[in-house]
Amino acid sequence: MARLDERQIISIFQKTLANKKFVSEDVEQFRVGRQTIVVKTDTLVSRTDVPPKMSLSDVARKSVVACISDFASKGVMPSYCIISVSLPRQFSRANIVKLARGFRDASREFGFEILGGDTNEARDLVISVAMFGVTQRITHRSGARTGDVIIVTGPFGRTGAGLAVALHQKKADTKFAKTVRHAIYHASPRLRFGVAAARYMTSAMDSSDGLSTTLVEMSTQSKKKFTITKIPMDAQLVQFASANRLDVTDLVFNSGEEYEIVATVPQRHLSRVRQIAKRMQISMIEIGYVQKGAGVFLKDRPVKDRGWTHFRI
Template identity: 45%
Template structure:
């Protein structure tokens, strides 16, 4: 029997819907609200060297990043925990510390939740927010510029260093691990750029997955002409004989925004990015057709969806 992928499972569950979004919009009286849910599981999402306070913070950041891609303001969250009966008081306090920190950092009210016993740590976060307007994944236009809010490759490099003991200079190792364990959702930028972006998605599952999803939903061809990374990532890849494209396109866990914008709004986007101390990478453009392709004049290839998927 063929194994189902995460995307196939989602498609089966959503077969009555004509779109796929990580955030759902609904009306509550006269108010338009947003909700999203995310789950973090110890065996698949938590490296053994992790601090539990970082992990609990990151579990909420994952949902915040989805809100950032839509320009939504977060307000409330509910958190459900599954914990092994061997967990210590100190470990529970570390988890609580991370939740308190992230809620204070982003002005979210923790309403409560549920606690259960299980074989490993599992964190389920439900995030609620207010919506006036929001950005979809399916509105990319021909001639739009494809952008990201930051460089890619650091989080995948961090996992190579942690899991496979890859060689790196200390400064690069520290930088990569910080970006992996302490990500910063682009919440303010997403909210402020809401009216200038045509389509958007958060990159937590990997840049290749993100680009293919935006392309598929918009029914447009995405041509990538620049790899969004920095020299130190290139040096790390070369030193360890790792594919740079794999680190950049297929790594995941970046929590950056990948979005499209009309050329006339590019200047405004760069102004907002500078205000929020974010680097914008212009990596390609949208055209008629379908699929995601790379061509920088020296190299060309199809960018397939090889990002993170459960059940793959």
């Protein structure tokens, strides 16, 4: 196992299952009659996915947010959810109530119904979420066209900064510390924006594995060159990185768990997308453009995929 990363493991399953139609995407989809059913599953493991001092209600919410963010990038509203929870034997009744309330509150926040699920025993808290929706179309990772503008729905690097503060006691002023803690404890997936703006996007992807991973994947699937002309970060992040001797570019491109949408938009639709972002108070940033060619470049320097991958050595 130590010699295989997540993508290699997935490749083994694909080859063994002879799934020749598989295309890497944020969600899976299939047709039932005239309807397209969209499905997403994700698993949270407390030991590896939960930052210190996160409340159990926020743990429950985070397990749902992972799926919500993928639905957002595809422009699909979630309708139903099934949740399986594996609990340590010593888990108290009070803690189970906190989890249940977290799931309830998340379902109200994002507008889906929890149908049921499963419970089991495990050494660690493990939550598996399966989410379902119905749509006419999804926004794929692969549709970017030459001349499109590359947008993101907010600045990056805050989760990396937040984890540096929470795990490694890095220094931050009070206001910025509050901002980055909120980023890791109560992320805000861009569901309403994604659904409203989907018709104007040629490609889109959730950024939870890191901005570098997202850009490289979209560029590869679209068979286009992505040129980045603006790094999506705020001044406070630059100051934080400088004060703690951290690489601000690494924080922006490789932190992961931002749950922002990365998308490509034709020039003719850009004003409409800006209006939607303004109406929904989304800090949309135009970070570059799509060209003929291949690869992702920050001006003239190649951007490599250094985001999050399970089992990476």
